[in-house]
Amino acid sequence: MTVSLECREVCVDGEPRYIGARAFEILELLVKAAGRLVSKDEIMQAVWPNTIVVENNIQVHISTLRKLFGGKHGWIRTESGRGYRLAPPADPARADRQPAGFEPLGGARAGTAPRKCPLIGREQEAADLHALLERETLVTLVGPGGVGKTHLALEVAAAWTAVHNIELVRIDLAGWQGDTTLESAVLDALGLPASAAAGPADVVRAIGEQRVMLLLDNAEQHVDDLADLCEAIAEANAGAILIVTSREPLRVAGERVYRVGPLPVPPAGANDGDIVECGAVRMFLARARAMGTDIQADPKTLDAIATICRRLSGLPLALELGAVRIASLGIQGLAADLDKSVLSLSGGLRTAHPRQQTLRATIEWSYRLLDDTERTVLCRLAVFPEAFRLDAACALAACDELGAEAVLDCLVGLALKSLLVVHSVGLSKRYSMLEVVRAYALEKLAESGEAGRLHARCASFANGERADTLQPVPAASAQPVLAAGPWA
Ligand SMILES: Nc1ncnc2c1ncn2[C@@H]1O[C@H](COP(=O)(O)OP(=O)(O)OP(=O)(O)O)[C@@H](O)[C@H]1O
Ligand SMILES: [Mg+2]
Known part of the structure; x- marks a missing residue:
């Protein structure tokens, strides 16, 4: 302890x-x-x-x-x-x-956590959030595990509250055991009198006109509990401003969802100048240097780093774990390690929550929050090597026990829970998975014994057997990052 x-x-x-x-x-x-x-x-x-x-x-x-x-x-x-x-x-x-x-007690303000290292590559997001906080009462930062929601929220909240001279209180819900009501925990964190059975109205009344910013951090396990409270506070429109970080939105009136995506990665073939400008590369280099690793900025090394950043989908937690690894493995060694499995990357900050100690644990944390049907659909969709269309997803994942309608519902749920990435192509959407999510889902699919059948089905799409549902996208509307397989 x-x-x-x-x-x-x-x-x-x-x-x-x-x-x-x-x-x-x-x-x-x-x-x-x-x-x-x-x-x-x-x-x-x-x-x-x-x-x-x-x-x-x-x-x-x-x-x-x-x-x-x-x-x-x-x-x-x-x-x-x-x-x-x-x-x-x-x-x-x-x-x-x-x-x-x-x-020892240092200068940290009660309820806020010290930031571990500087925020890198989030200038636009920070500016967007500052602007949003000027007019919104409830802002939810939503994104996949390890994408940097907490870090970004803390940075923005600390700066915003300092400028507006209001108190910031952070409540980390990842470690909350639910011994009392959530409202009671919030009152307690605010230093206000709390009964163990306090409800939303008690919090609204107790906060009253007080100017305070509440950062309800890592909320995905408690979105149901939080929804009532946040809606009540937002509706009361009193002095409180709420920032929530979660892998899925609360879906309540008054919520403004802000999606946080991975850091930008350099495209294949980028030149050295463009590589070092990229957010993911900047973060990777900063973390590697902080670990005492001396990295040369020669073209060959930069190219290898760019490839690693792409393999890690620009996900900050993955970059952080990778940067720790190169201290002992070197860049070549890390690349070889990733070829074996991105999921086994481990060994991050000693103070990190266990769900952030390995990439597998991070995805597992989200996977555990899915229902059985969503799990099945996620695993089946992982056989698409690249981005896919809605109709292709339904055609692939549906079966006798699972109709296309149910697959569609799951797809919506998986996107909300940040397990699918949604891309806009003209007026329609394409879906894909981060490399780490896909690797995890493929492991689960293999365990389920369905892998052979699903891969064969996907290959049959590629051979045009389902041309009715799998029309290729017109070239003009395709994004360069999306593949042009028959499912795209
Ligand atoms: N832009 C960034 N610059 C530097 N470090 C970052 C950045 N974004 C995230 N990190 C680091 O990456 C790790 C994961 O970030 P963070 O905990 O904020 O992710 P998260 O999205 O809140 O994850 P979870 O869903 O598990 O709560 C942390 O150690 C964090 O300090
Ligand atoms: Mg977090």
Whole structure:
């Protein structure tokens, strides 16, 4: 277990655990007391300086902390009628719950997380978001796992709130366990009185006219819970501004969805100047250099890096993991590693959430949120080597048990959940998958035993057997990035 006072984060087995702001303040007092008894009065004065609260409030938060710190006989000792202290448990079996590292409280504002490294290649997105925040109350950054939604949102939110002189509170929902209502967690993070059963109206009332920006981060697992709350806050049109990051939109009234795509990659055959200008290359080089890797900017090396960035679809998390790898494998070694499987890329930041430790875990996190039919359709569609049309998708993925209508619904769902990339071609759309998503889906397809049949079916399209549904796109309307297979 790790407790970071600076990041205001408790991690168990590397996974951040949500604890409310009040509980954290109590924990901080106990940590700083370094084993000394902390009286209830001390807690009252530090945590609720201007409010009269019943003692029961302290107990509620202590019991939340206890659950994390080894239970009744764990690290948090009660001295009846006097107070609490943090001390090693008498039973050594509970010592594994030992808080391994306490980082001192630095300048970080409560509820916001420190940014790990500079934001690269998102100048346009940051400008768009600044403009959106001037007129919208609820902005949701939507995009695939690891694309950089959190990083971008934090950067923009911090700058925007500094300029407008309003408070920023970030709530990381990836680690939220759902012990209380979401509304209660939000009130807690805002430092407002919260009952465990608080609802949207309580949050709207409590925020009132307060000018505050709430960053509800990594929300995809809780979109249903969040929808009511965000709609209520947006409708009340009070002082609060909401930024949500999620792999899928909330789909509520008043929501403005902003899609975040991967960083631009250089096209094959780009010259050196264009390669080094590309967002993905800039980020890859910056991360590799931060790891102490000395990379020459000669044409051969730049070309190899451009290829790696394309293989990694310009996905920042993938670039970050790749950049860590070249320190030990070199550029050639990394390229060979990617040929084996992009999914096994691992070894990112020690502080990253487990879903971001490998690319497989990142896609798995999204895959787990799909229903069975969506999973089946995703895996079947992975046999298309490049972008495909809606009718081709229906023709390929439909079967006796799964009608074309159902496939269409799934396709819409998969696009919403950022597992399909949507391209506009004239008035119609094409769909494709990021390389990592496709690699994952192909693995799952192989496990399902359907791979042979699906590949054969796709090949039969290529041979023109389904020309009725698979008309080639007129050349003039095709985007250069999209392939011109019979499914395109
Ligand atoms: N533009 C960027 N410049 C530098 N680093 C970036 C950029 N975008 C993302 N990163 C880094 O890539 C990693 C993944 O980014 P981030 O956590 O923001 O992705 P995400 O879209 O929020 O993913 P998830 O869906 O898993 O929450 C982080 O370590 C982040 O710091
Ligand atoms: Mg995120």
